[in-house]
Amino acid sequence: MQQSRARLFKEYKEVQREKVADPDIQLVCDDTNIFKWTALIKGPSETPYEGGVFQLAFAVPEPYPLQPPQVRFLTKIFHPNVHFKTGEICLDILKNAWSPAWTLQSVCRAIIALMAHPEPDSPLNCDSGNLLRSGDVRGFNSMARMYTRLAAMPKKG
Amino acid sequence: MSKRILCKFFAHGACLKGEHCEFSHDWKDPTNNVCTYYQRGICSYGSRCRYEHVKASRPHPSASSSSALPPAETDLSPLPSSCFKQAWDLDSLDTFNPATAAAKPEEQPICSYAAAGDCPRADECPHIHGNICPTCGKRCLHPFRLEEREEHKIACEKKHKQLQALTLSQEIECCVCLERVLSKPTPAERKFGLLTECDHAFCIGCIRNWRSSSPSTGMDVNSTLRACPICRKLSYFVVPSVIWFSAPEEKKEIIDNYREKLRSIDCKHFNFGDGNCPFGTSCFYKHTVKPGSYAWKFHRPPPRRPRPSGSNFSDVDTLVNMIGNIISEGEYGTIGFEDSDDDELTTTDMMMLLMHMDHAYHDGRLEEVVLRHLDAEDGQTVIAKDIRLSDFLEDMHI
Numbered sequence: 001m002q003q004s005r006a007r008l009f010k011e012y013k014e015v016q017r018e019k020v021a022d023p024d025i026q027l028v029c030d031d032t033n034i035f036k037w038t039a040l041i042k043g044p045s046e047t048p049y050e051g052g053v054f055q056l057a058f059a060v061p062e063p064y065p066l067q068p069p070q071v072r073f074l075t076k077i078f079h080p081n082v083h084f085k086t087g088e089i090c091l092d093i094l095k096n097a098w099s100p101a102w103t104l105q106s107v108c109r110a111i112i113a114l115m116a117h118p119e120p121d122s123p124l125n126c127d128s129g130n131l132l133r134s135g136d137v138r139g140f141n142s143m144a145r146m147y148t149r150l151a152a153m154p155k156k157g
Numbered sequence: 158m159s160k161r162i163l164c165k166f167f168a169h170g171a172c173l174k175g176e177h178c179e180f181s182h183d184w185k186d187p188t189n190n191v192c193t194y195y196q197r198g199i200c201s202y203g204s205r206c207r208y209e210h211v212k213a214s215r216p217h218p219s220a221s222s223s224s225a226l227p228p229a230e231t232d233l234s235p236l237p238s239s240c241f242k243q244a245w246d247l248d249s250l251d252t253f254n255p256a257t258a259a260a261k262p263e264e265q266p267i268c269s270y271a272a273a274g275d276c277p278r279a280d281e282c283p284h285i286h287g288n289i290c291p292t293c294g295k296r297c298l299h300p301f302r303l304e305e306r307e308e309h310k311i312a313c314e315k316k317h318k319q320l321q322a323l324t325l326s327q328e329i330e331c332c333v334c335l336e337r338v339l340s341k342p343t344p345a346e347r348k349f350g351l352l353t354e355c356d357h358a359f360c361i362g363c364i365r366n367w368r369s370s371s372p373s374t375g376m377d378v379n380s381t382l383r384a385c386p387i388c389r390k391l392s393y394f395v396v397p398s399v400i401w402f403s404a405p406e407e408k409k410e411i412i413d414n415y416r417e418k419l420r421s422i423d424c425k426h427f428n429f430g431d432g433n434c435p436f437g438t439s440c441f442y443k444h445t446v447k448p449g450s451y452a453w454k455f456h457r458p459p460p461r462r463p464r465p466s467g468s469n470f471s472d473v474d475t476l477v478n479m480i481g482n483i484i485s486e487g488e489y490g491t492i493g494f495e496d497s498d499d500d501e502l503t504t505t506d507m508m509m510l511l512m513h514m515d516h517a518y519h520d521g522r523l524e525e526v527v528l529r530h531l532d533a534e535d536g537q538t539v540i541a542k543d544i545r546l547s548d549f550l551e552d553m554h555i
Contacts (some may be wrong), residue, residue, distance in 0.1 A: 100333040101386035
């Protein structure tokens with residue numbers, strides 16, 4: 001408990017310092033609970049998520065960093081490795097390939113990388129995975145872009 | 158004889174010994190006013206001494222046999238004359254310089270003030286000032302004692318290196334807790350945990366915690382827990398060290414020293430031949446066979462008693478996971494296997510597998526099993542065999 005708190009506090013300081021360095025990630029800690037974090041990440045360019053801002057919710061377990069944080073998308077996203085309804089993310093480093101050397105910041109980076117390189121062979125969103133697996137990249141792109149416009153972009157006018 | 162000399166204490170008005178005093182309590186007897194230090198050769202008070210600085214002209218107990226002056230050594234002053242030359246003893250230095258100068262230069266000590274850094278007498282110092290040591294910068298190299306010079310140089314360089322390494326180590330952060338390892342609150346935490354296969358820095362507590370943490374969410378023991386959290390290289394044990402290394406040789410030295418130390422400690426699993434050490438001949442700890450123990454009598458480890466009841470393992474994966482748990486649990490998680498060599502690992506893993514088969518009968522796949530100590534030299538040492546599934550099933554009322 002004490003350890004995870006100390007470590008999260010370190011990360012908090014690091015985030016404050018690096019705020020300007022990485023414009024794609026905005027990591028914010030809950031005002032009252034250091035075990036709850038939210039992040040805003042920008043959709044990577046040259047992907048259907050470009051221009052969108054996606055919100056992530058982090059729930060850090062007590063044994064952190066020995067156990068990975070639980071991360072899910074709060075913003076709806078059409079991606080083969082993200083559950084469409086719950087926002088759950090299928091990413092090895094959040095499950096069996098976790099390492100205590102990862103930080104919340106680096107997890108955000110890994111999620112951005114996952115958005116740019118979906119893994120249709122282990123899908124949480126079957127529709128999206130099937131589109132990619134059947135080679136319909138165009139169909140997938142347009143679906144993903146539509147959901148990005150609908151959910152992840154500030155409404156115009 | 159001594160009764161004829163007036164007691165010093167009596168003269169001052171109070172002698173505790175009273176009439177048993179060996180010195181005279183009669184005012185008529187003369188006092189002994191001869192300086193005993195002067196008799197032995199030096200008196201630091203010099204001309205200001207309140208006792209008489211005369212050559213022993215009359216016999217008295219303490220100076221009866223002493224001759225007048227050093228360096229002619231007498232029975233009463235068995236110490237070499239150089240011992241009396243103390244730095245504060247300025248008078249004597251002047252007096253006895255010629256005596257010391259006569260000795261061979263390599264027998265003279267060097268000025269300890271200069272060796273410590275600063276001699277107030279500088280050029281006028283009657284002692285030899287040592288040469289400057291290139292490492293510590295102090296005048297502590299004896300110009301005439303070659304062996305001593307070399308010894309000092311080697312020791313000094315070693316110390317210097319250690320100090321440098323310690324300074325460098327101060328800066329190093331643990332990648333798990335993100336804190337400086339040597340700035341942790343308690344001394345026990347201020348230790349690095351070195352992984353054998355890579356050079357990433359952790360505190361010993363963090364890396365041991367990680368390696369022994371339970372693989373809850375399907376983490377694989379070999380590819381995740383026992384791998385370096387940063388580069389994922391597999392290391393079989395962690396070596397504690399108070400200092401971080403800067404060269405591969407230093408790391409090797411730290412690891413070798415650690416294993417050397419463990420080799421002198423008796424293995425608690427082996428228990429002098431009465432216990433069963435899961436690491437067999439690969440164990441880091443000492444396996445001493447006590448006369449009369451099981452291993453002494455039968456030349457094999459005692460059989461492991463199968464657990465009377467246990468969880469029902471349903472597949473081989475769980476079994477392997479479980480063995481992984483056993484490997485990574487406790488202190489053996491950190492110093493589990495001797496070699497990173499692949500062959501060695503397989504045999505050791507297999508040994509572990511077989512030794513723990515007794516847990517796995519419940520899945521119904523194994524009818525009988527021979528537990529072999531595969532790591533023994535001939536590979537034939539049988540630990541236990543013919544443990545039947547049916548026995549278990551009866552116990553479990555299935």
